[in-house]
Amino acid sequence: MAAGLLAATPGTAFAQKTRAVQYARSLSSTAELVIAIFGSEVSSSLKELAGDFSKVYPGVTVKLVPYPAADWNGFFAKVLTQLAAGVQIDSVTVATEGVQLFASEGLALPLDSYVMKDKAALTNYFDDVHPVLVEAMMYQGSLFLLPTDFNAGNLYYDTSLFEKAGIERPADNWTQEDFVNIVKHWTNQKAVGWDWVVRLWGSWTSWMYANDANLLTEGRWPGGSWLWKNFYPSSMAHSDSGGWRWGAPTANDPAVVEALQFMFELQKQGIAPSPDVGGGTELQGLFASNKIATTIGGGFWAGGLHAAGMGPSSFDVQFFPAWKVQKHLFGTAGYAILKQSKNPDAAWEFLKYITSANSISLLVGAKAGNVSTPTRRSMLTAAAYADTGPKHWQVFYDTLDKFPNTAPIPASPYYEALDTAFIQRTTQALSGGNAKSALDGLQSDLEKLYK
Amino acid sequence: MVAQATAIQSHTVTSKSRGSLTRLHAKEARMGALLVVPTVCGIVVFTAGPIVASFALSLFRWNVINHPAFIGLQNYRALIHDSVVLHAFMTTALMAGLIVTLQIGLGLGLAIVVERRSKRLRKIYRAAFFFPLMTSAASISIVMTYMFDDHFGVVNYYLSLLHLPDVSWLGSTVGSVATIVLVVVWQQVGFTFILFVAALGNVPQELVEAAAVDGASGFQRFRTVILAMISPTILFAATVGVINSLQIFDQAYIMTSGGPGDATNTVVMQLYEAGFENLKFGYASAISVFLFIAVLALTALQFRLSRRWVYYSGMEGT
Numbered sequence: 001m002a003a004g005l006l007a008a009t010p011g012t013a014f015a016q017k018t019r020a021v022q023y024a025r026s027l028s029s030t031a032e033l034v035i036a037i038f039g040s041e042v043s044s045s046l047k048e049l050a051g052d053f054s055k056v057y058p059g060v061t062v063k064l065v066p067y068p069a070a071d072w073n074g075f076f077a078k079v080l081t082q083l084a085a086g087v088q089i090d091s092v093t094v095a096t097e098g099v100q101l102f103a104s105e106g107l108a109l110p111l112d113s114y115v116m117k118d119k120a121a122l123t124n125y126f127d128d129v130h131p132v133l134v135e136a137m138m139y140q141g142s143l144f145l146l147p148t149d150f151n152a153g154n155l156y157y158d159t160s161l162f163e164k165a166g167i168e169r170p171a172d173n174w175t176q177e178d179f180v181n182i183v184k185h186w187t188n189q190k191a192v193g194w195d196w197v198v199r200l201w202g203s204w205t206s207w208m209y210a211n212d213a214n215l216l217t218e219g220r221w222p223g224g225s226w227l228w229k230n231f232y233p234s235s236m237a238h239s240d241s242g243g244w245r246w247g248a249p250t251a252n253d254p255a256v257v258e259a260l261q262f263m264f265e266l267q268k269q270g271i272a273p274s275p276d277v278g279g280g281t282e283l284q285g286l287f288a289s290n291k292i293a294t295t296i297g298g299g300f301w302a303g304g305l306h307a308a309g310m311g312p313s314s315f316d317v318q319f320f321p322a323w324k325v326q327k328h329l330f331g332t333a334g335y336a337i338l339k340q341s342k343n344p345d346a347a348w349e350f351l352k353y354i355t356s357a358n359s360i361s362l363l364v365g366a367k368a369g370n371v372s373t374p375t376r377r378s379m380l381t382a383a384a385y386a387d388t389g390p391k392h393w394q395v396f397y398d399t400l401d402k403f404p405n406t407a408p409i410p411a412s413p414y415y416e417a418l419d420t421a422f423i424q425r426t427t428q429a430l431s432g433g434n435a436k437s438a439l440d441g442l443q444s445d446l447e448k449l450y451k
Numbered sequence: 452m453v454a455q456a457t458a459i460q461s462h463t464v465t466s467k468s469r470g471s472l473t474r475l476h477a478k479e480a481r482m483g484a485l486l487v488v489p490t491v492c493g494i495v496v497f498t499a500g501p502i503v504a505s506f507a508l509s510l511f512r513w514n515v516i517n518h519p520a521f522i523g524l525q526n527y528r529a530l531i532h533d534s535v536v537l538h539a540f541m542t543t544a545l546m547a548g549l550i551v552t553l554q555i556g557l558g559l560g561l562a563i564v565v566e567r568r569s570k571r572l573r574k575i576y577r578a579a580f581f582f583p584l585m586t587s588a589a590s591i592s593i594v595m596t597y598m599f600d601d602h603f604g605v606v607n608y609y610l611s612l613l614h615l616p617d618v619s620w621l622g623s624t625v626g627s628v629a630t631i632v633l634v635v636v637w638q639q640v641g642f643t644f645i646l647f648v649a650a651l652g653n654v655p656q657e658l659v660e661a662a663a664v665d666g667a668s669g670f671q672r673f674r675t676v677i678l679a680m681i682s683p684t685i686l687f688a689a690t691v692g693v694i695n696s697l698q699i700f701d702q703a704y705i706m707t708s709g710g711p712g713d714a715t716n717t718v719v720m721q722l723y724e725a726g727f728e729n730l731k732f733g734y735a736s737a738i739s740v741f742l743f744i745a746v747l748a749l750t751a752l753q754f755r756l757s758r759r760w761v762y763y764s765g766m767e768g769t
Binding site (some may be wrong): 273 | 514515516579588601602603619620623624707708709710711712714715716724728729730
């Protein structure tokens with residue numbers, strides 16, 4: 001009887017395990033969950049996670065299939081091609097870049113009914129995750145992913161280069177002018193003061209956000225009250241948000257042009273080189289070789305720089321400088337259940353399973369080498385970042401807490417075409433030296449897509 | 452009567468022989484057809500079938516997620532007004548022209564120079580020039596991207612050692628086109644080189660010697676005798692070169708992603724983007740049909756023009 005009472009009580013671990021066992025019995029005895037992940041190989045920690053899940057749910061085998069790609073665009077293209085070919089995929093890693101694409105095309109299953117059914121089990125998760133991250137995973141009032149990790153565009157700096165130049169850590173509320181005064185120290189030097197890569201997340205777009213501008217008009221879908229009322233009753237900022245609604249293009253807005261022009265100025269002054277196009281692996285390599293004094297990076301840089309051989313005190317992180325405003329961009333990721341899945345219930349159990357602290361640690365956190373920033377606030381601790389650094393790891397989550405204007409990258413349903421146009425027009429501007437002309441072209445490209 | 456009987460007998464024998472011969476031919480024909488069936492099936496399933504399917508798909512709107520919807524020639528109408536795709540055709544044509552010209556010129560030049568070397572050296576050079584052809588274009592492109600990188604590329608490093616300024620190989624409009632053309636030519640010149648080595652070996656020496664006896668200089672012997680004799684090979688190299696270079700993709704995709712801007716944006720890149728990034732498979736098929744027609748038209752033009760300058764030995768008096 002005691003066991004029965006315990007099982008009936010929602011929050012206990014015993015209750016969760018009992019429900020899991022009961023549920024596992026109800027699932028097909030040979031259910032196979034196929035999960036598509038972004039990467040060239042399945043990490044050992046992810047394999048461990050899948051193995052743990054299968055122990056809790058003996059009837060379900062998890063098959064992790066890696067899809068290597070240079071960026072999210074390439075990954076989504078591969079996954080979509082596989083789906084077209086009739087390959088069975090139950091769940092797929094999706095980042096901000098693809099949430100609205102998958103949601104608007106009816107590829108991903110809305111999680112609303114699942115979330116409400118397991119409200120008690122998920123309360124702990126939502127209490128630990130900033131609402132802005134959850135909002136980024138919503139579309140037209142429905143939730144499509146439970147975010148597991150995120151990355152805000154903070155500013156990384158090389159502590160040894162700063163020390164040699166006699167520069168102290170910038171203040172939290174430093175400005176673009178302070179930034180220029182600092183990076184000037186590396187004008188026409190072997191190391192450069194500032195470097196970046198051409199991509200939507202964390203390039204000149206961070207300066208665009210700081211200049212209070214965006215490529216697309218920012219808006220919100222209605223709806224979503226079911227989630228806010230039940231899980232974030234005190235969060236007034238998001239109480240009537242059904243997710244981000246990206247409106248008409250504003251790519252050639254004067255503030256956007258000014259942001260891109262600022263990059264040219266840094267180049268002309270010999271502070272920054274001409275950037276490469278790509279995911280940032282080379283950028284990380286150059287930074288780890290002390291060739292770059294400052295650059296944009298997210299929590300994933302902690303693990304990346306550690307893997308590249310940098311010690312925990314060799315680099316540090318600070319909020320992105322203020323220009324007109326101090327506004328950061330971010331991206332977040334999780335797993336979506338595909339509508340074509342033959343095992344949506346099992347896939348939902350997997351999604352829930354991976355939102356635990358231990359699972360997120362294995363996926364992206366300390367146990368995985370800090371390859372991204374956990375969405376669970378409680379997981380960002382000194383112990384978690386002791387091995388990798390940075391020293392001021394608090395910056396990662398404080399970006400969300402201290403700056404309510406932090407917003408996701410403008411990943412609309414036509415993200416793939418937007419990203420291609422963005423890269424093309426940015427490289428056009430870089431080779432021609434004319435930001436206005438290139439951004440007029442980008443505006444025209446986006447207007448055709450927006451229609 | 453005897454003659455008649457002999458005639459009848461001979462006619463009967465001839466008829467019988469003819470009948471046996473016909474049966475033998477029929478049997479051989481059947482056997483031949485049977486042996487060719489696997490190849491034909493392969494061509495139908497893997498080549499002809501997809502070509503026909505592509506033509507058909509170009510008449511539909513299909514984003515892979517929903518069912519295809521028939522829209523007739525709408526994709527083609529959109530294509531005619533798509534300045535980006537049309538620009539990609541121009542860029543591809545420019546790169547193809549440069550690539551084919553360089554491949555033929557360089558391939559022929561190398562063949563002439565190498566064939567004058569000793570036998571042992573000839574073998575080494577042939578292997579060396581042919582080797583890049585056996586490597587994948589994607590692998591070469593990845594390596595070349597690093598070699599030609601504006602900041603830490605090995606090419607600019609050696610230029611700096613010679614006190615020459617850095618060149619923006621992949622970051623400028625002209626530089627990126629030139630670099631991709633260079634990389635393609637470097638990899639594929641081995642093909643034209645081998646073709647011309649064989650062609651030069653088949654030039655009758657007595658013709659060359661006769662021209663020499665008649666007082667022709669080295670250049671005149673090359674221009675009037677050797678070039679004429681290898682003209683069919685030049686036609687073949689040009690035809691294959693045009694067909695291949697109009698479909699250039701790997702190098703542009705990996706090294707520059709079609710940039711900077713759209714300086715190296717090729718037709719096949721547009722096709723890939725339309726299909727696999729924008730999920731417009733009908734439109735992508737329309738681009739492929741346009742490309743097919745362009746390649747067909749250019750090949751037909753080349754063969755038509757070849758009647759004026761290609762010499763086939765054995766055609767004298769025809």
